[in-house]
Each structure stands twice: as structure tokens, then as C-alpha cells.
Amino acid sequence: MANDYSARHLSVLEGLEAVRKRPGMYIGTTDSRGLMHCLWEIIDNSVDEALGGFGDRIEIVLHPDDSVEVRDQGRGIPVDIEPKTGLSGIEVVMTKLHAGGKFGGGSYAASGGLHGVGASVVNALSERLDVWVDRGGKTHHMGFRRGEPGYFKDPASGATPDAEFVPFVTGSELAVVGKVAKGRTGTRIRYWADRQIFNKSATFTYEDLLVRARQTAFLVPGLSLVVRDERNPLEPHEETFRYGGGARDFVDFVATDTAITDTWEITGRGTYTETVPVLKANGHLESEEVERECIVDVALRWGTGYETETRSFVNIISTPKGGTHLAGFEQGLVKALRTQIAANARRLKLTGKDGVERIEKDDIMAGLTAVVTVRIPEPQFEGQTKEVLGTGPVRGIVAKVIDQELTAILTSTKRDTKAQASIVLEKVVAEMRARVAARKQKEISRRKNALETSSLPSKLADCRSNDVEQSELFIVEGDSALGTAKLARRSDYQALLPIRGKILNVQKASVTDMLHNVECASIIQVVGAGSGRTFDLEQARYGKIILMTDADVDGAHIRTLLLTLFFRYMRPLVDAGRVFAAVPPLHRVEVSGSARREKEYLYTYSERELQDTLRDLKRAGRKYKDDIQRYKGLGEMDADQLAETTMDPGKRTLRRITSADAAAAERVFELLMGNEVAPRRDFIVAGAASLDHSRIDA
Structure with a gap:
């Protein structure tokens, strides 16, 4: 068997076949997360147009037939012929991997889509996909079935993935299906996910869609995102998101604790060089050293809590696992705070043992809410899912911007800013002291046994059991x-x-x-x-x-x-x-005994319960002492009463x-x-x- 292995055993997957064979490589998973990732790819293409200043409205519609539709007012996918392939721009974008306008050709200064596989991957993993482009006064249309271009013979009831499909054989055809006003442009994409690829249980999550739309509206001020869920025709849902304050509004929305500072916005930029392959006019890729610009936009504030909430983005793409931009943010933050705390050591009373302790990142991040955004051309992500930014020089640029701008805020002479800066420094030092105290507590707060003495408070009356539960x-x-x-x-x-x-x-x-x-x-x-x-x-x-x-x-x-x-x-x-x-209990009622019954004590826990109890005793013909005991405090009870009413697990009530x-x-x-x-x-x-x-x- 080993000797029989030869070149004929090798398989070469052409075009979109690789996507359908190994979908996880492109979208991560084939469950709901992968389904949503496909939708993000289409939405991000529309957002990239808005980032470039083309269009200020995007609509996302979840249809009852399990399809989803995204509409924008961008420039529209090019409809003319691409010279190398002889295909229309729509077909190139939708069927060719690593094809698009985001490879440094000048069409986009900064974009979320950059690998050129977003739309084509979605097309490959869709049972049916339709594209309409408004451009040049006309509406152009092309349909695809699992990535193959053609047209559908839809019934009168409307579009369906089950309609008869006729693939193009001799040549592709971009149909003109209508007219629009000459200045109107935009792209509309509707697709049905292929259930041969995705799990049967995978669904579009409306709540996740709202979260993504809201965060995008924060990051692109002035952009309106409309999300409509029509899957239940009787109860359709629609929400519109539009914000003007950018990252500052985002921080105020995310933060849950009470603020101790205003929301500070830090902006800056820097340049770096990197060697990248550049597509020349002759169609060849040649390596060149190009200068890039990194724009940094950070909003942050400290609150009374101790939880940290940071959101990081690259060209409006969320990077939940961080990357070089987040590392640079934390580096600049730590440097600026350490420097200011050292400069104010006497005022902060950092003497003796405190002076030996070093301020750690966790001390500074406690109670911090921050949104970190960078915009760079052609960012290097680790994988198609774009969860981690890998562009190295970004770290130094972000760290320098944060260090300089935050230092300027912390050393400001304005009364309000100066007071808030002082509170932040005190909070960081307090967090350091709390961390040190917690470390010491863990060292000394162990249960005593026969061989060790207890360092717990002397007034503690501890129990003998070591069973925590x-x-x-x-x-x-x-x-x-x-x-x-x-x-x-x-x-x-x-x-x-x-x-x-x-x-x-x-x-x-x-x-x-x-x-x-x-x-x-x-x-x-x-x-x-x-x-x-x-x-x-x-x-x-x-x-x-x-x-x-x-x-x-x-x-x-x-x-x-x-x-x-x-x-x-x-x-x-x-x-x-x-x-x-x-x-x-609040009251103790002593019920008189009789020949048949022994004397009884009843406890009540509210004035209403007392009156109800007395009324029931009268109806039953039972006598009780008029001097009902009213407990003003636990100390008025004797041990048996306290055990019976409050401490005995078999009789007590706990809230x-x-x-x-x-x-x-x-x-x-x-x-x-x-x-x-x-x-x-x-x-x-x-x-x-x-x-x-x-x-x-x-």
C-alpha cells in the first residue's frame, strides 16, 4: 500500500470547491457562529463603503424563508468587464477567491474586508445567492447556486432556492432588470445558507445581529443600520441604530458602574513601513517597502467598580482576542500611570512597604471601560475570522499615542480634569493595596488545626468542621x-x-x-x-x-x-x-395549656401575622397571655428561643x-x-x- 502512493492519489481542489470541502478554514465553524460569520462578511463589505464616505444607510433583513438580505447605498460592485478574466466585476467578486478592491489599489484607505474571500466564501456556502447592483442608471442582476453563476426560473410566488436553476454554459450573462435614477448606487445581496454545509440547528441570531449593528453604528458615526426580523410575520421586529459620538458614546453605553472620571477621548496617528507584494500594471506582484499610516482612536473612563471592559477594533472589525493594538494600549496605559504615580508618591503616601510594591496592569485596569480602535490599510490578521491583529508596528504606535495623550490629561491644570486625575491615581494605588492585602489574607486565612495557631480575628467564634459545604x-x-x-x-x-x-x-x-x-x-x-x-x-x-x-x-x-x-x-x-x-421573629405569644394540651409558644414575624394569629386563637377558643413579648433585638432571646427560631436548620427560615x-x-x-x-x-x-x-x- 505504501509503495502504491503516487501523484495520481493527489487531489487538486479548484476555485470554490476548497471552500465547500473545508468550510471551517474560512468561517471557523458550521454552526450558528459560522452562519453569523458569513453574514458579517457581507455586512462588513457594505460598512467599508460607508467608511469611505459612500452611503449612510445599511439594511439587514431576516426573511421568513430562512434567507437574509443586506442592502447598502455604496458605489455598487463594478459591473464592467475585468480584463484578466473577461468576467464582469460581480462574477469576479462572487466566484474568485482573493479577488476584490482591497489589495492596495487605492479603492479603500482602510477596510474590514481585506482577504478578498468574504463574498466568494458566502457564495460558495449558499444554496442560492442573488446580487442586484444599482449603477449607471440601471439595476444589474446575477444569480448563483452553490457558487455557480446562472439564472433561476422562479415561480410567481417569488424567489426560492428550490426553483429550477440554469447554469451559464458558453458565457456568463449580467442581466439588466430595471432602471434607477442616474445618481443612485448601491448593492443588494440576498442568500440562502446551504444546509448541506451548515448544521440543521444553525440559525441567524437576532440578538447577536443587534449587538453587531449597534457596535458598528458607534464606530461609524452618522451611519444608520436598520435590522428587521420578518421570520415571524405576525410579530416583525425592527430596530435602527445611529450615533454621532463615536467611541465616546460606545464607552458610555458599555459601562455599567458609576463613573469617577469623564469619558476621555484619545486620538493620534503614526506611520510605519512594511514590505508587501504590490500588484503592478503588468499583472505581476513585486515586493516593495511602503509607508503606512495608523490612526488611533481610543475612548476610556474609570468607574467605581473593579471589573474591566475593553473592546478592540480594527477598521470596525471586532477583535475579541485582541492583538498588537490592544497590547500597545495596555503598554501605554501602564507606562503613563506608573510614571504619574511615581511622581506623586508622597501625596499618595506610597512609603514603607507600599513603596516596594510595583503597580501591576491589573491594578490600573480595575474599573476601566475602554474602546480601542485603529484604522490601518491592509491589516494582518491571524486567520480569516479576524479575531487577532498581527501587524507588529501598530503596538508601538498605539503605546506612544496613549502614553503621550494620557499623560497630558493626567497632568492637566484644568480644575475638573486635575481632580479626576487625582481620583484615578488614588484608585490605582488602592487597588494595589487591595491586591497585596488579598495576597496576605490567602497566606494567613487557613483553618487552624492542632499544629498551627489561628491568625483570624480574636472575636471570631469559629466552628470545628473543615467541611466548607x-x-x-x-x-x-x-x-x-x-x-x-x-x-x-x-x-x-x-x-x-x-x-x-x-x-x-x-x-x-x-x-x-x-x-x-x-x-x-x-x-x-x-x-x-x-x-x-x-x-x-x-x-x-x-x-x-x-x-x-x-x-x-x-x-x-x-x-x-x-x-x-x-x-x-x-x-x-x-x-x-x-x-x-x-x-x-418579632413577637412571642404564650398560649395557655389545658388538660388536653400543653402550654405552647407561637412566634410571628410581622404585625399582620401577629394579628392573624391572635384572631385564629380567639376563634379556636384558646387563651393566651396579654403581655405579648415584643423582641427589640436578638439579645432579648434566650438561647433555646434563638436556636429554635433563627439558627436551627430544621426550624429556621432563611432568605x-x-x-x-x-x-x-x-x-x-x-x-x-x-x-x-x-x-x-x-x-x-x-x-x-x-x-x-x-x-x-x-
Whole structure:
């Protein structure tokens, strides 16, 4: 068998056959992602026209018959004859790999499509594709079936991929099917994806399409993108996107936390040279050293949070995996911030141990939202899916622009900008200190055993169990409640940590102030998983965190402050459903016994429940003591009562704290606990009329 292997065993795939044989090489996958990638290729061609200043409207329509249509107002695909092949421009673009106007011929200064395989690949992977071009006062049309040009004999009901197809045999024909106004130009493409290639379950995702259209509208100010979903004729959806602020508007849209700086826009440019093959007039490719220009457009701002959100683009093409432009952005950012922090070390109190610590990239990126865009001719991407930019010189240009322009902002003498720059430097230093503190916590916050002593807070009454899933940490309000809770708990798996009254409001405080607060620092240390961006859920020492506060207004306030701390700095615990609020009773009713029944104690948790319980007892003819006990705090309970009502897993009630809608929860926390007083006052005034005065604990 080995000796029989010869040249006749080799296969040569011609033209679009290679695309159909190995689609993954061109579009990544043959599921919904690959299907959407084909659509992006067609949309990007229309956007490239808009980038060049030709047309300001693009329409994308999802039809009920599983086809998709893209319309633009660009110059239109050329319809004249291409001299080398003798074919019309439409047929060359749609059937020839690596053919197009984006190979340095001057048709596009910067474009998203550059490999010349976008439209032809989509055509090869389509059961049917139709192209209409308005140009020179006429509408030209050509149809294709799986990449082969021809025409369809459509029924009266309309176009369908199942219609009889007649391929061109002797020569291709570009049909003129109508007239348009002489100045009107544009391209319309409608295609049906080939289900012989794509998975049966692959579908066009309307939500993904909206996201892509919105981001493109941000990046090309003044361009309108209309997305229409007609797949359900009874409930069609249509949305239009158009923005004028560019990357600045994009950052404001993406950011979810409260801003501590304005959205700063940084622009600049630089040149570089590279050796590339250039197509000469004689049709030959010759290597030449050409000068390129890189235009940098960055918008960024810092917020109160610690998550980082960066979006990077090259000629409006999203690069989700980054590349040289994103690396240059981070390099320039780190250099500028390190320099300014070093220059302000005394004001930032970077002395002693802090002075030894080096500012890391993660410290700077905490709370940063940024959109990084570069425009360059003929960018070098790693693969046809264009997820990573590989053009090397771009890194240095972007880094230099960011370093120079951001330094100018951070050293500005304008009052507002100077104040915001100071806040940014303080935030970065606070993040550094938080990272160092988290590292130290992980080193010391291990469970003690017989051979090691505990460095945890002395007021912690820890449990004996090492089983994280079973263990529970009760955060108790006050030392008086702690004494009762110690007698009521099951010490093998229930730990107690008392706090003194109302802790720091971390929604208003800085990270540094939070870490210096004794109560906050104790809670973070006892939980043992760090805080902020360094939080590691797997390192948490307890399976449940239970907030056990008094059942009054002050207790609710303390619980809210604790939840703010967990939501801002230990959110994974909340997201995992491991934070709970204990539900202690408000009243204790002593029901008199009789010959048949023993004396009984009933607990109620609200005034309404108490009245309902008393009414039921009267109806049943049962007597109870008139001096009903009203618990003002947990310390008024004895150990048996606290265990029975609040701590015993078999009898207690716990409220699980969730954040199903984290964005909405963030807005509520900011409204109730943030720095802005006016929105909070408006909220209180608006709700005053509906307040039930009987609920006020006066």
C-alpha cells in the first residue's frame, strides 16, 4: 500500500470547491457562529463603503424563508468587464477567491474586508445567492447556486432556492432588470445558507445581529443600520441604530458602574513601513517597502467598580482576542500611570512597604471601560475570522499615542480634569493595596488545626468542621447577641462573627478606606477568599454566609450595609447563592395549656401575622397571655428561643440573597447608598405617599 502512493492519489481542489470541502478554514465553524460569520462578511463589505464616505444607510433583513438580505447605498460592485478574466466585476467578486478592491489599489484607505474571500466564501456556502447592483442608471442582476453563476426560473410566488436553476454554459450573462435614477448606487445581496454545509440547528441570531449593528453604528458615526426580523410575520421586529459620538458614546453605553472620571477621548496617528507584494500594471506582484499610516482612536473612563471592559477594533472589525493594538494600549496605559504615580508618591503616601510594591496592569485596569480602535490599510490578521491583529508596528504606535495623550490629561491644570486625575491615581494605588492585602489574607486565612495557631480575628467564634459545604458563618449584630448565639449554635459547623453596629458604607468609601475599616477587614479576612477582582470563590471558608441582625429598622440598615459590602467586593458569593439573611421573629405569644394540651409558644414575624394569629386563637377558643413579648433585638432571646427560631436548620427560615439582574441591583445600590443625594431624595419623596405609617418602628 505504501509503495502504491503516487501523484495520481493527489487531489487538486479548484476555485470554490476548497471552500465547500473545508468550510471551517474560512468561517471557523458550521454552526450558528459560522452562519453569523458569513453574514458579517457581507455586512462588513457594505460598512467599508460607508467608511469611505459612500452611503449612510445599511439594511439587514431576516426573511421568513430562512434567507437574509443586506442592502447598502455604496458605489455598487463594478459591473464592467475585468480584463484578466473577461468576467464582469460581480462574477469576479462572487466566484474568485482573493479577488476584490482591497489589495492596495487605492479603492479603500482602510477596510474590514481585506482577504478578498468574504463574498466568494458566502457564495460558495449558499444554496442560492442573488446580487442586484444599482449603477449607471440601471439595476444589474446575477444569480448563483452553490457558487455557480446562472439564472433561476422562479415561480410567481417569488424567489426560492428550490426553483429550477440554469447554469451559464458558453458565457456568463449580467442581466439588466430595471432602471434607477442616474445618481443612485448601491448593492443588494440576498442568500440562502446551504444546509448541506451548515448544521440543521444553525440559525441567524437576532440578538447577536443587534449587538453587531449597534457596535458598528458607534464606530461609524452618522451611519444608520436598520435590522428587521420578518421570520415571524405576525410579530416583525425592527430596530435602527445611529450615533454621532463615536467611541465616546460606545464607552458610555458599555459601562455599567458609576463613573469617577469623564469619558476621555484619545486620538493620534503614526506611520510605519512594511514590505508587501504590490500588484503592478503588468499583472505581476513585486515586493516593495511602503509607508503606512495608523490612526488611533481610543475612548476610556474609570468607574467605581473593579471589573474591566475593553473592546478592540480594527477598521470596525471586532477583535475579541485582541492583538498588537490592544497590547500597545495596555503598554501605554501602564507606562503613563506608573510614571504619574511615581511622581506623586508622597501625596499618595506610597512609603514603607507600599513603596516596594510595583503597580501591576491589573491594578490600573480595575474599573476601566475602554474602546480601542485603529484604522490601518491592509491589516494582518491571524486567520480569516479576524479575531487577532498581527501587524507588529501598530503596538508601538498605539503605546506612544496613549502614553503621550494620557499623560497630558493626567497632568492637566484644568480644575475638573486635575481632580479626576487625582481620583484615578488614588484608585490605582488602592487597588494595589487591595491586591497585596488579598495576597496576605490567602497566606494567613487557613483553618487552624492542632499544629498551627489561628491568625483570624480574636472575636471570631469559629466552628470545628473543615467541611466548607456544611459550615455556616453567622455575622451577628453586637456582643449581646453573640453571647446568646454562642449558646444557641451548633459549634461543630456554625461559626459566629460579631460586628459593632453599622459598618462603613462602602458604596461611598474608597477601597483604601474599606480595607482600613476594622469591621470590613475582619469580614473579608474571616471569609478568606479575598476581595474585589482578586476574590476567589473556591477559597471561601464557609458554605453559607448568614446575616443575623435585629428585626427592626436599625437591623435592616445594618443588613443593607453588609449586603453592599458583599455585592461590591465579594459578588461571586452573592451570585452563587451563598449569602442569606436570617429571619428572627418579632413577637412571642404564650398560649395557655389545658388538660388536653400543653402550654405552647407561637412566634410571628410581622404585625399582620401577629394579628392573624391572635384572631385564629380567639376563634379556636384558646387563651393566651396579654403581655405579648415584643423582641427589640436578638439579645432579648434566650438561647433555646434563638436556636429554635433563627439558627436551627430544621426550624429556621432563611432568605437567600440573589442578584439575578445584577445591573438592576447595581442601580438600586447606587440609588440607596451612593454619593448622589438628589436621586435618593426624589425616590423618598415619590414613595412617601404610599408609606404605611404602621410599619415605622417608632
